[in-house]
Amino acid sequence: MRAADGLCALHRGDGCRKRGSGPADRKGRAALVVSLVFLYGPLCDTALRAVVLGGGVSVQAGSVAGVLHATAHGATWALGAGVVRGDLLRLTDEAAARLAFYARVTGQAAVPCEVALAEGSVAAVLYAGGDALAAWSAGDWERDFAAAAVAAARDVMGLYGVVAADVLARRYGHMLVRGAARVRAAVAGPVTARRAQGAGDVDVARVALPYANYFAVEEHDLRFRRFDGSFSDTVKRAAFVMGDAVTVLPYDPVRDRVLLVEQFRAGPYVRGDGECWSLEAIAGRIDAGESPEDAARREAVEEAGLRLGALELVAGYYPSPGAVTEFLYSYVALADLPDDAAGVFGVEGEAEDIRGHLMGFGRLMELVASGEVNNSPLILTALWLQRERGRLRAG
Known part of the structure; x- marks a missing residue:
């Protein structure tokens, strides 16, 4: 894979993109863009949704009835039976494109649906695939997966417009492992003899991803605070990225x-x-x-x-x-x-x-x-x- 020189948002998740680029599959076709989307399951989590969509959106409670089927990457998935409750979102084109990119990475496909609202119903689409809804429960997901999923989503959306969704889809499982590692790493360790790191002690100018497969390699151009309080010159540091x-x-x-x-x-x-x-x-x-x-x-x-x-x-x-x-x-x-x-x-x-x-x-x-x-x-x-x-x- 080519170096992702524009990967300045890898850790921030702020959607940094190369100018003029947009989400596309590996054949160069534009990703599906829609304005009305029904979200259910993990994407109803406000933290995850904020990372994926990149900003505020209009949200309205709704539900979808019946059994829906979607085909994603050659597999057919069923969206439960009975009533599935979730949120209807009215998205800008940019937010819809970000969601389509994330859905492609996580193995989901767009399916037309009818969403029941308090004042009636409306035609929309939903994304089905990935983990079957029947295996998902809000309590278990929040306890076991939420923090890792949000951390992985920051990595995924940091590559929006930089790396094709199909490329990331092949290693999304590894990105989840890394997301969980980020969560564990954020827990402060003991600091009695070593220097305590403060805000702004590391200043990152550029991040690149020259290789990503089962493992990955990241290059960071950065400055760090020296023991005398001044900053070092900008140096290039490469790291071999592995999970815990x-x-x-x-x-x-x-x-x-x-x-x-x-x-x-x-x-x-x-x-x-x-x-x-x-x-x-x-x-x-x-x-x-x-x-x-x-x-x-x-x-x-x-x-x-x-x-x-x-x-x-x-x-x-x-x-x-x-x-x-x-x-x-x-x-x-x-x-x-x-x-x-x-x-x-x-x-x-x-x-x-x-x-x-x-x-x-x-x-x-x-x-x-x-x-x-x-x-x-x-x-x-x-x-x-x-x-x-x-x-x-x-x-």
Whole structure:
């Protein structure tokens, strides 16, 4: 994908666009623009709607009756049965175009409908697709997804008029993961020895997106406040954009053994390492709407067929803060690890081929000392376990 040099709104979500550009699909056709739109489900959330539409709109409560069907990206979706309540919006052409762009990114298609209002009814369109309405509840969405969806929408709409909707649609799931990471990152951490960041301490002149696929690369031209109070010169800093992730090392305190997983890794291969199969703790991305603890338990089932007991947090940390956005939550989990606990697992659709290794604690530390264990999460976790092992065994 070409560099998105106009990506100055990536973090602000203020709809910055290249002059003369507008939303279009990959064949260059203009996106559907309408003036009356019925919104239901998550887009009735005022914060999300404000990010997507970019300004104030006329809103009126309404409802749609019956079963409606829409085809989006080759799939057919049903909009519930009975009465679906939502909001009728009268949009400017610009707001309608922004909504059409966002709908395309999130896998929705326009469907004509009849909206019942207090004073009668009116013809409009609605967007159906993405997550089926039957699987959506306001309470669950607000608790688990709202903050991440709003953060992801800021990223999506920051690319409006800069990157084609179909390009973003292919990685919207990853953008949701990043949105959830933004929400966790916004929670203030301890500041006792390091400098406390203040408003205006980082001044961004330009943001570009030279690459975006499963991962992404962002370039920022920025100035930062120096320790003497002055600003640095404008510098270019690139970051490899990844979502937050978890690692978890299952530990059986009765048998004093752990379970490691082994799999092929692209990082060592691309570096030129002669040994590209890596011994690691169980690991994986934290999905949007998922806590780090829930992700650790899910990954243990997927990668090792294990149900974990109590989780002990080792640390939350950036493995390489100079150039990588990834933040890791590492755990040790109490587990029952009999002799038949190890096997070969993995999610087939993700091309995972993961072998488990049962070993005593002493053997784990031998592998750390020899360098055969050579990734930071497992080394860090092994050293934590070395310190806390007596407590866990006594418990």
